Amino acid sequence: MKTTINAKDVAKLAGVSQSSVSRVYFEGAKVSTKTREKVLAAAEELGYRPNEFARSLITNRTKIIGLVMKGVQNPFYPQVLTQFANAFKHHGYSVLFVHTNSDEIQAEDIETLLNYNVAGVVITDASMSLNVAESFKANQIPLVFFNRKLSHSTFYSVCCNNLNAGRSIGHYLMAEGLRDAVYISGNENTSTSLEREKGFGEALDQCTLTYAKHTSDFTYEGGYKTALNIIKNNTLPSAFFVANDIMALGVLDALRKHAIQVPQQVKVIGFDNISMSSWPAYELTTWEQPIEEMVEATVNYLMSEIANYSGRVEAVEIEGKLIERKTT
Amino acid sequence: MKTTINAKDVAKLAGVSQSSVSRVYFEGAKVSTKTREKVLAAAEELGYRPNEFARSLITNRTKIIGLVMKGVQNPFYPQVLTQFANAFKHHGYSVLFVHTNSDEIQAEDIETLLNYNVAGVVITDASMSLNVAESFKANQIPLVFFNRKLSHSTFYSVCCNNLNAGRSIGHYLMAEGLRDAVYISGNENTSTSLEREKGFGEALDQCTLTYAKHTSDFTYEGGYKTALNIIKNNTLPSAFFVANDIMALGVLDALRKHAIQVPQQVKVIGFDNISMSSWPAYELTTWEQPIEEMVEATVNYLMSEIANYSGRVEAVEIEGKLIERKTT
DNA sequence: CTGAAAGCGCTTACAG
DNA sequence: CTGAAAGCGCTTACAG
Incomplete structure (x- = not known):
């Protein structure tokens, strides 16, 4: 009862090797235009799409960012969520959304993120005990605290000043x-x-x-x-x-x-x-609060750390500005 | 440069086979208490956690629900998002969050969901052309339209009446x-x-x-x-x-x-x-709007379809109630 | 209850 | 540029 169609099926139909099929879908690999066309035609016919899991298993990386949020009820956060979702999508990343109820994120909340081996993590509006956060360091997963600074400055954070x-x-x-x-x-x-x-x-x-x-x-x-x-x-x-x-x-x-x-x-x-x-x-x-710039700083850091892990740490603080209306 | 530790490492330390390690972490598999304890001790020592990707690759199922949202800016949706996140977490599922900008969801928006082979999908506040939606049917992925009914009644939907x-x-x-x-x-x-x-x-x-x-x-x-x-x-x-x-x-x-x-x-x-x-x-x-009941109906349907795909379709409509305040 | 082995669908050296 | 083969870390029949 094999239901999904895989690279082998495409290879057979296209008359090429499975490796060639893989190369067509793997960014940065080289294939001749001719092979590419044959593969794409066969893939189209069969409705093929590469299995992300097999891919991640091999590369040991994923295209998923974990986004941990508390208090989505404050209208500030839907804005933040939307901007993050769009920014990550733009970079080709998907968002695994984790909702936490407590001010301090619990180990179980982030277990999922580790199990899915996310490429990076954003934690908004919540803190995290040092030893929980350490497990990300141990796995070289870049982490940003958004709109919250930790007393221990061993993680990257992005706030308004x-x-x-x-x-x-x-x-x-x-x-x-x-x-x-x-x-x-x-x-x-x-x-x-x-x-x-x-x-x-x-x-x-x-x-x-x-x-x-x-x-x-x-x-x-x-x-x-x-x-x-x-x-x-x-x-x-x-x-x-x-x-x-x-x-x-x-x-x-x-x-x-x-x-x-x-x-x-x-x-x-x-x-x-x-x-x-x-x-x-x-x-x-x-x-x-300069949300756009804050989101941008967060995403840029994560992308650069994903490309090249350094573990560098900084407490980024971006200046906001006064909006004068009628209550003063 | 092997960095992650796997079931084989744990097996070696525990003095059992890799299969036994697997059985300890696979729900429903049988292992003796003795083996279980040895494995858990070794796993603890090494900091082992099962790789979800390898697991999904084999079982061809994931513990991920795709949640597609539009217009998170309306304060109605953060509530919905929170409730879904909590409900799915409770059932052991994670949420892949997809933000869409258009009223009708585009094929590219949901490509990710198919690539990650999500177990189920919730689409809130947006519709989807029939042929895009069909790709979920083809893959036997249950789908619920939340707070939106489609003109073609070929999908499950949950609304307020x-x-x-x-x-x-x-x-x-x-x-x-x-x-x-x-x-x-x-x-x-x-x-x-x-x-x-x-x-x-x-x-x-x-x-x-x-x-x-x-x-x-x-x-x-x-x-x-x-x-x-x-x-x-x-x-x-x-x-x-x-x-x-x-x-x-x-x-x-x-x-x-x-x-x-x-x-x-x-x-x-x-x-x-x-x-x-x-x-x-x-x-x-x-x-x-009876959000709680609406979320519950959605989650229950998805869970039952995940356990046992039937493809059954219904337009669920739950009664809400008038809240009288001072503007009438 | 347990272990050896096959296999999920990919990527990636290695030859050619 | 291309193919054959190994291997990522699991699950799962199959024997024992």
Whole structure:
């Protein structure tokens, strides 16, 4: 009950050797035009397509990139996913999608990636214990942490320059007459949230200003509740710096509910520039993450490491920019 | 430069045959506890993991499901993606993610899926020409169209019952005192948009009411612009039925911009029940798609077809329900 | 229950 | 440029 047709079948029909068939489909191999044509004609007739598995078994490489994502619910990530999918497709790679529920990726989550011997890995918005990550190193599989920096700098990472962004946002708000500020953070211990806060604090410190910190969780509901609490406690600041846009939208809705005027009574600034930030209902001032460049840097690194593994490591940080709208 | 360690290495260390090693990792094969333990100990020591490619080459099956998605930008889809990823993981399958830009999936988009000999395929929110789809049939690869019905009913599809939903929405609005309605459609020729409209029209027809149709594109911007046009032309109806939520939010923002009171001056109802619909800024009345059940039906079909291919075909339609909020 | 051997569909030195 | 042959790392009848 042999059902799939293989290179041997094509070879027979084309009247050439199996090796020649293989050469037609293997990039970089040499075949005469005549042989190529015969093979392609036979292949067409039989509906032949090379088996990727046999191919990978021999070459010990695959054309698959593992993409590990957490929190696809944040509208920032669908954008990232789309761009990665397109970029990898453009380079001839397919995407094995792994969804993780936890902030720290578990060994089982990435077992698949190792079993399939992926050519490279992108991990977005999540970290990973050192010894789990090491298994990629051991197999010389290049790995990029996207939008998350590890405390141990033994892996390549690509982020927006969050420290500078925090600073710029601080200076911007001070120029707008900031008196007291609240920073609404994302999940604790995420590098993105921490660095944005650090830069912000540094800027304010230069003018001996301070800020209050409220810990939240990078979700709309989290931003909404946090703001409601602040309103209830009568501790409304003159400006909110919110660690991401989706939370900032929650903050805006909480303020709206209490008929607090933005930006007259309080200013709000977010981070990411998700598409919803520009909606008329919000018109949120925010910091744009340079997603395209971030994706490009990630893909370029992976492609160069796949071609020629070096294990080089860097913490790439790309500058974003302020998008001024109506909440400041 | 042999780098990966294989079953033979483990066999040698464990003092058994390679076949025995294989049996330990192959579900359903019989090995004595003693052998199993020896093998597992040796495997642990060497860091062995079975090569999926060699395995697939022999069994001619993979543990990969192809997931083809369009328009991940609509917040409805990240939810769907997450649920599929979790469900497939639970069944021991990985997800090969394919992003397509066009409404109709092209042959090249799915070439990868055939090359990797995926065990099954889910296509969301897009259609596919019959002859492209046929190549899956030829290879006995089960295929489900998710949230899209094909005109030719030769494939399995899973949708919300859009016709009934349209009807119910029509009856609901009429009970609320509908006089004249506007239906804002999604992309033309999508089954979801067409069936929602059809049901809606049927319901209205029973009371000899009619509706005006405006064609849009399932995006926020599309809904926004369409509503602005209607306002400009002074053809505001007493209610809008908008083919999906993200467009409905655009409609609400357009109305807000012109200070038109919802629901006093005009009612708005959407479709999908995306998380943003419940946000205080919108409080959109909508129709909830039973995503969980839809995903479950899809996964169950695929798993049963993978276990035992029958090629059976059905257009599954699951009932959703009205979520009443403040825009009606 | 276990091992030796064949074979899945490819790539790749090696001769010619 | 081309073909015959070995081999990638597994699974699976087949004997024992």
